[in-house]
Amino acid sequence: MQVTVHVNGVTHTREVEPRLLLIHFLRDDLRLTGSHWGCDTSNCGACVVWLDETPVKSCTVLAAMADGHRVLTVEGLERGGVLDPIQRGFAECHGLQCGFCTPGMMLTGRWLLDHDPDPSPATIREALSGQICRCTGYENIVRSVRWAAEHPA
Amino acid sequence: MNASADLAAAGEHVMNGAYGPVKRKEDARFIRGKGYFVDDIALPGMLHGAILRSPLAHARIVSVDATAAEAHPRVEAVITGETLAALKLAWMPTMSQDVQSVLATDKVRFQGQEVAFVVAQDRYSARDALELIIVEYEPLPVVIDAKRALDPGAPVIRDDLDGKWDNHIFDWEAGDEAATDAIFAAADVVVTQDMLYPRSHPAPLETCGTVADMDPVSGKLTVWSTTQAPHAHRTLYALVAGLPEHKIRIISPDVGGGFGNKVPIYPGYICAVVGSMLTGRPVKWVEDRSENLMSTSFARDYHMHGEIAATSDGRILALRARVLADHGAFNATAQPTKFPAGFFHIFTGSYDLQAAHCQVTAVYTNKAPGGVAYACSFRITEAVYLVERMVELLARELEADPAELRMKNLLRPEQFPYTGPTGWEYDSGDYPRALRLALDMAGYDDLRTEQAEKLARGEYMGIGLSFFTEGVGAGPRASMDILGLGMADGADLRVHPTGKATLGISVQTQGQGHETTFAQIVAEELGLSPDDVEVVHGDTDRTPFGLGTYGSRSTPVSGAAAAVVARKVRERARIVASAMLEVAPDDLEWTGRKFQVRGDPDQARGIAEIAMAAHSALELPDGVEGHLDASAVYNPPNLTYPFGAYICVVDVDPGTGEVKMRRFIAVDDCGVQINPMIVEGQVHGGLADGVGMALMQVIAYDENGNCLGGSFMDYLLPTSVECPSWELGTTVTPSPHHPIGAKGVGESATVGSPPAVVNAVMDALRPLGVRHADMPLTPANVWSAIQGRPQRTDLAIS
Numbered sequence: 020m021q022v023t024v025h026v027n028g029v030t031h032t033r034e035v036e037p038r039l040l041l042i043h044f045l046r047d048d049l050r051l052t053g054s055h056w057g058c059d060t061s062n063c064g065a066c067v068v069w070l071d072e073t074p075v076k077s078c079t080v081l082a083a084m085a086d087g088h089r090v091l092t093v094e095g096l097e098r099g100g101v102l103d104p105i106q107r108g109f110a111e112c113h114g115l116q117c118g119f120c121t122p123g124m125m126l127t128g129r130w131l132l133d134h135d136p137d138p139s140p141a142t143i144r145e146a147l148s149g150q151i152c153r154c155t156g157y158e159n160i161v162r163s164v165r166w167a168a169e170h171p172a
Numbered sequence: 173m174n175a176s177a178d179l180a181a182a183g184e185h186v187m188n189g190a191y192g193p194v195k196r197k198e199d200a201r202f203i204r205g206k207g208y209f210v211d212d213i214a215l216p217g218m219l220h221g222a223i224l225r226s227p228l229a230h231a232r233i234v235s236v237d238a239t240a241a242e243a244h245p246r247v248e249a250v251i252t253g254e255t256l257a258a259l260k261l262a263w264m265p266t267m268s269q270d271v272q273s274v275l276a277t278d279k280v281r282f283q284g285q286e287v288a289f290v291v292a293q294d295r296y297s298a299r300d301a302l303e304l305i306i307v308e309y310e311p312l313p314v315v316i317d318a319k320r321a322l323d324p325g326a327p328v329i330r331d332d333l334d335g336k337w338d339n340h341i342f343d344w345e346a347g348d349e350a351a352t353d354a355i356f357a358a359a360d361v362v363v364t365q366d367m368l369y370p371r372s373h374p375a376p377l378e379t380c381g382t383v384a385d386m387d388p389v390s391g392k393l394t395v396w397s398t399t400q401a402p403h404a405h406r407t408l409y410a411l412v413a414g415l416p417e418h419k420i421r422i423i424s425p426d427v428g429g430g431f432g433n434k435v436p437i438y439p440g441y442i443c444a445v446v447g448s449m450l451t452g453r454p455v456k457w458v459e460d461r462s463e464n465l466m467s468t469s470f471a472r473d474y475h476m477h478g479e480i481a482a483t484s485d486g487r488i489l490a491l492r493a494r495v496l497a498d499h500g501a502f503n504a505t506a507q508p509t510k511f512p513a514g515f516f517h518i519f520t521g522s523y524d525l526q527a528a529h530c531q532v533t534a535v536y537t538n539k540a541p542g543g544v545a546y547a548c549s550f551r552i553t554e555a556v557y558l559v560e561r562m563v564e565l566l567a568r569e570l571e572a573d574p575a576e577l578r579m580k581n582l583l584r585p586e587q588f589p590y591t592g593p594t595g596w597e598y599d600s601g602d603y604p605r606a607l608r609l610a611l612d613m614a615g616y617d618d619l620r621t622e623q624a625e626k627l628a629r630g631e632y633m634g635i636g637l638s639f640f641t642e643g644v645g646a647g648p649r650a651s652m653d654i655l656g657l658g659m660a661d662g663a664d665l666r667v668h669p670t671g672k673a674t675l676g677i678s679v680q681t682q683g684q685g686h687e688t689t690f691a692q693i694v695a696e697e698l699g700l701s702p703d704d705v706e707v708v709h710g711d712t713d714r715t716p717f718g719l720g721t722y723g724s725r726s727t728p729v730s731g732a733a734a735a736v737v738a739r740k741v742r743e744r745a746r747i748v749a750s751a752m753l754e755v756a757p758d759d760l761e762w763t764g765r766k767f768q769v770r771g772d773p774d775q776a777r778g779i780a781e782i783a784m785a786a787h788s789a790l791e792l793p794d795g796v797e798g799h800l801d802a803s804a805v806y807n808p809p810n811l812t813y814p815f816g817a818y819i820c821v822v823d824v825d826p827g828t829g830e831v832k833m834r835r836f837i838a839v840d841d842c843g844v845q846i847n848p849m850i851v852e853g854q855v856h857g858g859l860a861d862g863v864g865m866a867l868m869q870v871i872a873y874d875e876n877g878n879c880l881g882g883s884f885m886d887y888l889l890p891t892s893v894e895c896p897s898w899e900l901g902t903t904v905t906p907s908p909h910h911p912i913g914a915k916g917v918g919e920s921a922t923v924g925s926p927p928a929v930v931n932a933v934m935d936a937l938r939p940l941g942v943r944h945a946d947m948p949l950t951p952a953n954v955w956s957a958i959q960g961r962p963q964r965t966d967l968a969i970s
Contacts (some may be wrong), residue, residue: 036296043295051210053205055428057377058461058928062884066379093205100881106203110195113853117204117683119377119428144892153377153429154683156856157892 022086026051027095035082041075042066044082045092053093053122064150067123068092074130076149091147093122096129104167105129114163116154123150128164137168182379188764190696196688197702198681207426207499209399218383219248220866221444221457222298224288224305226280229316229538229877230310230327233276233287240304241810246297248448250305251289251443253277261442263332264412266511267435267654270503271332272541274439280309281329281501282540283879284466289443291455314538315339315876318475318498319965321535329501329536334346339536341503344516344746346594347529355490355527359481363569367561368946369554370966371473371498371539371871373465373544373881375505375889376682380468384444388452397441400430400680401720404657406712408437412657413445424710430682431576431861432545433469435506435722462882468543470871471504473966474516474554480562486572488581490527490593491520493558497534497543498761504541506722507550508652508659514544515643517594521559522603522641522815523581527835528593538877547858547922548685549642550723560638560927564934565943566798573620574637574931575611579604589908596643598813600905601841607639609901610839619821636820636932640924643811644916645728660807662716663727663733665694665741667800671789672778673700675737676708678718679730680879683741684854684918685727689846690734693912696846697738698745698779699765704792716803724814724916728907729844733806735911740802745782747796752777752785757793789863800962812907816840818924820932826940829955831867831933833894838925839901843915848902851917856898858921865891866929870948874968 023032026049033048034079043049045068054080057065066077069086069091096103105128108114117122131138131146138146143164144157153159201207238250253275256262262270276287288305292298313327320326321339330336356362383396393415399405402422410417427434440457447455459468475496479487497513499505507514513532544550563581567574571642581605583590590598616635623633634742649658664676675694679686689704708714718730742762749767750757753775768776777785779800786792786800821835838855845851868888871881881887906913926947933949934942937958945957946965952961 022536038296046211047214047295050214051205052209053207055209055378056211057379058884060883060885063461064375070426079831083957093203097204102203109203113196113849115202115683116430116685116853116857117377119209119884121202122205126766148891148893151377151889151891153375153431153861153889154857155853156858156860156898157895158856158898159853161892161897169688 020083022082024085025089027092037083039082041077041080041085045077050137051092051094053123055119062151064123065120067126067150069126069130074127091126093125097127103129103170105132105164105168107170108163108166112159112162112166114155114159120150120152124152124160128167131164132168136171138164140165188696188699190692190702191846194688194692194702194847196685196761197691198685198687204667207584208385209378209426209428209952210396213383213456215383215385215454215939218454219291219293219451220295220298221447221455222290222302223286223440223443223463224302225463226276226283226285226287228280228309228311229283230281230314230329232279232312234308234310236288237306238288239252241301244297244301244304246293247301248293249291249447251275251446259446261413261446263438264442266502266504267506268503272502272504274442278332282538283877284463284540286439289447289647291447291451294329307643316873316875316877318496318535318537318539318548326854329538336925341499341534341536342512343533344512345529345531348527348593349529351527352490352492352529356479356481356492358842359489360484361482361564361569362479362882363562364479365561365565365944366477367558367944368446368966369472369474369476369557370867370947372471372546372869373871373887374433374471375465375887376429376433377432379459379461380434380438380465382441382444383454383456384448385454386445386448392419393445394423395424395427398427398683399424399436400434400722402680402710402712403678404654404718404719405437407657410734422712424680427682428682431547432471432722434682436469461884465871465887466879466882467540469545470540471543471546471548472554473543476558478558478562480566482566486570486577486580488523488525488566490525491559491562493530495530495532497532498535498539499534499543500536500539500541502541502819504531505543506654507544508646508654510648510651511550515549516551516555518552518596518643519555519559520594521556522639524583524585524587524591538872547861547919549644549919549923550646552642553923556640556923557927561930564931565861568938573597578637578639579607582607583620597810598641599810599907599909601813601815602742602903602905603639603815604905606815606839606841607817609903610819610837613899614819614837632824632826634822634824634932634936636928636930636935638818638924638928638931640816642814642920642923644724644814645808645812646723646725647808647811649807657719659719660805661718661730661733662803662805663730663737663739664803665801667741667779667783668903669784671704671783673705674708675705675734676715677730677734678716679721679726680710682721683864684726685847685850689850690731692846693731693734696736697735698742700779724918727914728812728910728916729806729808730960731914732808732911733804734914736806737802737804740804741800744796744800744802745779747793748782748786749777751790751792752782812843812910813916814840814842814915816920816924818928820928824933824936824954829951829958831865831949833896833956835899836896837899838921839952840901840904840917840920841905841911842917842920843905844913845904846914851925852900854917855900855921858919859898859925860890860895861931862925863895866949868948868950870965872966872968878966
C-alpha cells in the first residue's frame with residue numbers, strides 16, 4: 020500500500036507492506052535512525068515520536084496509521100541550526116549516557132514543556148514514567164527537563 | 173563533603189585543571205539523533221538474519237526440516253546445526269573452559285536456545301521464514317531448581333560431554349576452613365541465614381546484534397558488533413573459526429548500554445558471520461527483547477548460606493559461606509580464569525575479620541547460560557549482599573544499632589594496605605569517614621526518632637545501611653587472564669605537528685563517556701585542553717590490544733595506560749625541548765603546561781611548540797628520532813578498591829506489601845575523580861539498577877522451564893517514578909598504585925545498593941517479626957513474608 024507521511028516537515032510517499040511498523044518505516048525506509056527500537060511491547064519508549072501533536076510509541080503504530088499525518092522525530096528538534104532547549108538541557112545536565120533512550124526522552128520532555136512550561140520534578144517523573152533509561156537513574160533526566168524549562172528558547 | 177579539598181589533598185595527581193565536570197563530547201551526536209548503533213548500519217546488499225529458538229527447556233531434536241523456509245522467495249539461506257557441524261562450528265568455546273552450542277545438533281537445553289538461522293532479504297521475511305521451519309522435538313525431563321540439580325537420578329543436561337553423568341560443574345573454595353571453624357566453635361554469637369541472590373538480567377536498552385561482512389575477494393571479515401570487548405572478540409573469532417586474526421576487523425560503534433551483557437560472543441554473531449560467508453553479502457542480525465532476556469547472559473543466581481561469628485559485645489570475628497551457583501545449561505560465565513566463582517571470595521567486605529571461608533558449588537540447569545554480568549564486578553555484588561545482610565542480622569541478634577556495629581568493625585585507615593583473610597590486598601581507604609558522612613547526610617539519629625514515632629502510629633518505616641568494598645580493574649597479568657589472554661591494556665598516543673593529539677584505547681564505551689574522560693587524562697598530563705585530544709576506540713584496526721570494558725576496569729587499567737603513554741610522550745617532549753632551548757634535558761622542569769628551564773620562566777616551551785619542532789628539521793639529540801608518538805601497555809600491579817556507605821529509607825504498607833523508597837543516600841569513594849559529573853551519573857545509574865534488583869527484577873522459571881521474565885511486561889525495570897532523587901556524597905582516597913590515583917566507579921552503586929534496600933525493608937518489617945525475604949521484594953513477596961510465608965522468588969511451581 021502507499022503511505023504519505025509528513026516527517027519533520029518533509030513529505031515522504033512510499034510503497035509499504037500494510038504490517039510495517041512506524042519505527043521501521045522511519046528507520047529503514049526513511050533512514051531516520053535517531054528513533055530507536057528497544058522492546059516490542061510499548062514498555063521502554065526508545066521509539067517515542069510525535070504523531071501530529073502527541074508522543075506515541077512507534078513500535079506499536081503501523082506506518083499505515085501515520086498516512087496523512089505529521090511525525091516529529093529527534094532529527095526534527097533542531098531547527099535552523101538551533102538546538103531545542105530540551106536538547107541543550109540533556110547535554111548541560113548529563114542527562115544521557117549511552118544515548119539510546121535519549122531521543123524518546125527528549126520528545127516526551129518537549130511535549131511536557133509545551134503543555135506545562137514549569138513542571139515540578141514529580142510532574143516530570145510522571146510524564147516520563149512510560150519510558151525506560153538503563154543508565155542515568157533518571158535524576159539527571161529530570162534535571163535536564165528542568166534546565167530546558169528554565170531556559171526556554 | 174568537600175570534594176575540592178579532597179582533590180587538593182590528592183596532591184600531585186591533580187595539578188593542571190583538565191579534570192573536572194567537563195561536558196561530554198559524545199552528547200553532540202546523541203542529542204541530535206546522530207548516534208551510530210549497530211542496527212543503524214545499512215550496507216549495500218545487506219541481508220537480515222533471524223534465529224529460530226527452542227520452545228522447550230530440554231528436548232532431543234529428532235529432525236529439523238528447513239525445506240519450506242528455503243523455498244521462501246526472499247530467503248537466501250537457512251543455516252542449521254548440521255550446516256555448522258560440517259564447518260566444525262556447531263559448538264563454540266565459552267569463557268569458562270566449557271563449550272556452548274551455536275545451533276543445536278543433539279538436544280536443546282534451555283528455552284530460547286538457538287536452533288536455526290534464516291538469512292533473508294529483509295527483516296520481516298526472515299521472521300516469516302522461521303515459521304516455515306519444522307522441528308520435531310522429543311521432550312525430556314527438566315532441571316529447573318538448582319537445589320535438585322545434583323539429586324541422584326536428576327536428568328543429565330550435558331550428555332554431550334564425554335563421561336558426564338551428573339550436573340556438577342565445579343567445587344571451589346577460598347580462605348582457611350580450619351581456622352574459621354575454630355573461631356565459630358568458640359564464638360559467643362553465631363548468626364546464620366539462607367538467602368538467594370536471584371537471577372537477573374542486565375537488559376541494556378539496545379539489544380545485542382551484529383553486522384558481519386566477509387569480503388570474498390580480500391578474505392577480510394568486518395564485524396560491527398554490540399561488544400564491550402572488541403579485541404577479545406577478534407581473537408576468539410580467530411581461534412573459533414580458524415580465520416587469520418589480521419584479516420578480522422571488529423568495530424564496536426555506539427553501544428546502547430552493556431552492563432556485562434555484551435561481553436560474550438553469542439551464537440547469533442557466529443551465525444551472521446557464517447551467513448555472510450555463505451551468501452557473499454553482509455548479514456545483519458539484531459535480537460529482539462525476548463531473545464535478549466531469554467538467551468543472553470543473565471546475572472547472579474547464587475543460593476547462599478551465610479554464617480557470621482561475633483563476640484557478645486559486637487566484635488565480628490569470622491564469616492562462612494556456602495554457595496550453590498546456578499550457571500544454566502552451559503558454563504559461560506566470563507571472569508578471570510583462575511576464579512571460577514569470580515571475586516566472590518572478597519566476601520569479608522569492609523570489616524576487620526580474623527578468618528573466613530567460602531565454598532562454591534556450581535551446577536548445570538535447563539536455563540540460559542551466563543552468570544557474570546550486570547555491573548557485578550565479577551560477583552562482588554553477591555559477596556557484598558551476603559556480608560551486609562549477615563552484619564544486619566547480627567545487629568538484630570545483638571540488639572545493636574546497625575550503624576554503630578558497622579563503625580565498630582570497619583577497617584581503620586591505618587590498616588591499609590590491608591590483606592584480608594582470603595588474600596585480597598585492599599589498596600587504600602578511610603571507611604569510617606565515608607560512613608560518618610553518610611550518617612550525617614541522612615540525619616540518621618533523626619530518622620531513628622521518626623521511625624519510632626511512626627511505629628507508634630502503626631506505620632512501618634525502615635532504614636537500611638550497607639557498606640561495600642569493591643575490587644575493580646582486573647587485573648594483574650600474573651593472576652588474571654580470560655581464556656589465556658592476560659588482562660593488560662594498551663594505549664597509543666599520537667601528537668600531531670600542531671599539538672593536537674589522538675589517543676587510541678583498547679576499551680569500549682557503552683555510555684561511560686570515554687571520549688571525554690580519556691581526553692581529560694591526556695590533557696592533564698600534557699598541558700592541553702581536552703578539546704585538543706581525540707579518543708579513538710571500538711575498532712580493532714585502529715586501536716591497540718586490550719580486553720575491553722567490564723568489571724569497572726576502564727579507568728583502573730586503560731585509564732592508567734592513557735596516563736602512562738602521555739608521560740612517555742612528555743619525556744620525549746623533554747628531549748626535544750632541550751634541543752630547542754639548548755639545555756640538558758635534566759635542566760628542564762615540567763610546570764604542568766610547559767617545560768621550563770629551571771629558574772628561568774621566560775625560557776619555556778609547551779607541547780604544541782615542541783610537537784611542531786619534533787616534526788621539523790631541527791636536529792634532535794639521541795633518544796628521539798623525530799615525532800612525539802608513543803605506545804604503552806599497562807599491567808596493573810593490583811586491583812583498585814573503591815568503597816562507599818549507602819543508606820536507604822523506605823515506608824512499607826503492611827496491608828499491600830508495597831515498598832515506597834523515600835530517600836537514598838550514597839557516599840562513594842572512587843579515588844581521584846577525572847570527571848565528577850560523569851562519576852555522579854555512574855552512581856545514579858547503578859543505584860537505579862540496585863533498586864530494581866532489590867524490588868522488581870527477576871528472571872524466574874516455571875516447572876517446565878518456561879522463562880517468566882521474557883519481556884518488559886514480565887521483567888520489570890525501575891522507571892522514573894520508582895526512583896527517588898538520589899542524595900550523593902563523595903570522599904576521595906587516592907589509589908596509591910594507580911598512576912593518577914583513580915579507582916573506577918561504574919559498578920559501585922549496583923554492588924552496594926541492593927543490601928541497603930533489603931536491609932531497609934527488613935528493618936521496617938522487624939516489628940512484624942520478619943527476619944528475611946529474598947529479592948525482589950515485590951508487594952506480593954513482602955505481603956507473603958508478613959504472613960510468615962516468604963516466597964521462593966526464583967521458581968513459580970504450581
